[in-house]
Amino acid sequence: EIVLTQSPATLSLSPGERATLSCRASQSVTSYLAWYQQKPGQAPRLLIYDASNRATGVPARFSGSGSGTDFTLTISSLEPEDFAVYYCQQRSNWPLTFGGGTKVEIK
Amino acid sequence: EVQLLDSGGGLVQPGGSLRLSCVASGFTFSNYAMAWVRQAPGKGLEWVSSISAGGTTTYHADSVKGRFTISRDNSKNTLYLQMKSLRAEDTAVYYCAKGQYTSGPFDPWGQGTLVTVSS
Numbered sequence: 001e002i003v004l005t006q007s008p009a010t011l012s013l014s015p016g017e018r019a020t021l022s023c024r025a026s027q028s029v030t031s032y033l034a035w036y037q038q039k040p041g042q043a044p045r046l047l048i049y050d051a052s053n054r055a056t057g058v059p060a061r062f063s064g065s066g067s068g069t070d071f072t073l074t075i076s077s078l079e080p081e082d083f084a085v086y087y088c089q090q091r092s093n094w095p096l097t098f099g100g101g102t103k104v105e106i107k
Numbered sequence: 108e109v110q111l112l113d114s115g116g117g118l119v120q121p122g123g124s125l126r127l128s129c130v131a132s133g134f135t136f137s138n139y140a141m142a143w144v145r146q147a148p149g150k151g152l153e154w155v156s157s158i159s160a161g162g163t164t165t166y167h168a169d170s171v172k173g174r175f176t177i178s179r180d181n182s183k184n185t186l187y188l189q190m191k192s193l194r195a196e197d198t199a200v201y202y203c204a205k206g207q208y209t210s211g212p213f214d215p216w217g218q219g220t221l222v223t224v225s226s
Contacts, residue, residue, distance in 0.1 A: 034212040036152075043202055044144075044152065046214035055214055087152055091210035095168050096154040 002026050002090050004099035012107040019075040021102045023088035028068045032092040035064055035073045038101075039084045047086075048073060078104070109133040109215055113203050116220030123193050123224070129186040129203030129217055137161070137181040140206035142213055143188045145199035145222075155201070156188060157209040166209060171197075193224045 003026040013019055023033065031051040036044040046055040048064035051071060061076040075082055083106050088099040115127040129141070142157040156177035157166045165177050176189040186203050200221050204213035 032210070036213075038152075043216035043219055044213075045216070046212055049207070049212035049214075055212075089152070089154075089211060089213075091208070091212065094166055094210070096157070096166075096210055098152040098154065101151045 001095055002029060002093050002097050004088050004090055004097055006086075006088060006099035006102045008102060009100070010103045010105060012105050013078055014107045015078050015080055017078050019073075019078055019082070019104055021073040021075075021086055021104070023066075023071040023073070023099050025069045025071075025090060027093075029090040029092035031067050032090055033064075033066070033071050034089045034091065035062075036087045036089065037082075037084050038087065044087065075104075109205065111203050111205065111215060111217035113201065113217035113220040116201065116222045118223045118225065119193055120226050121194060121224055124189070124191040125193065125222060127188040127190070127201055127203075127220055127222070131184045131186065131205070134205070136179075136184040140209040141177075141179060141186045142204050142206050142209070142211070143177060143186075143201055144204055144213065144216070145197075145201045146219075147196075147199045150199075153199075157206065158186070159209050164209065190222070193222075195224050198222060198224050 005024045007022045035048040038044040052064045112130045143155040158177045174192045178187045200219040202219045203217040
């Protein structure tokens, strides 16, 4: 099973700041990595798929990069609605796995 | 608009059974893979099961293999998760999700249905 490790667990930032979230895989997932955003009481929402492709309707301030075992989700300038929990997910190998999440909170 | 409506959750005793449903609308259901993902209270996301567009190929997490069965009825635009021999650790919100492939990415997700396994 591929283990995805997300860091940091919590990121405390102010609106307008840049957020950099990391997801590291225990073995290569090539580019088969997605990022999801989840707000309290809501279902997850797809942000990025296949490492760097923005999903439909996702603002351009969200970007994804990386390949192999190291991936990054960057939010260029935090908006108030971006404070949430972010999960990565690999679809390279079965079973599918998610990272433990990074909470982006208001500083 | 693509919509997924999960239902069927509730309180069930350990060892009991439950069937979840997910009714899809706004897209050609029979063209897409589907999946179930769960989230225990206060915890992260855990993939449970996936099924191909035609329903011929299924995948299950080891934690539910032999106890849960994913299926679909394309004539009814409905996805199912039959759960049996339920355990306390199965307590979670269960989300259905539309997949580009059986492995994802998953977009969108249903609103979730809560399953509580307790005596």
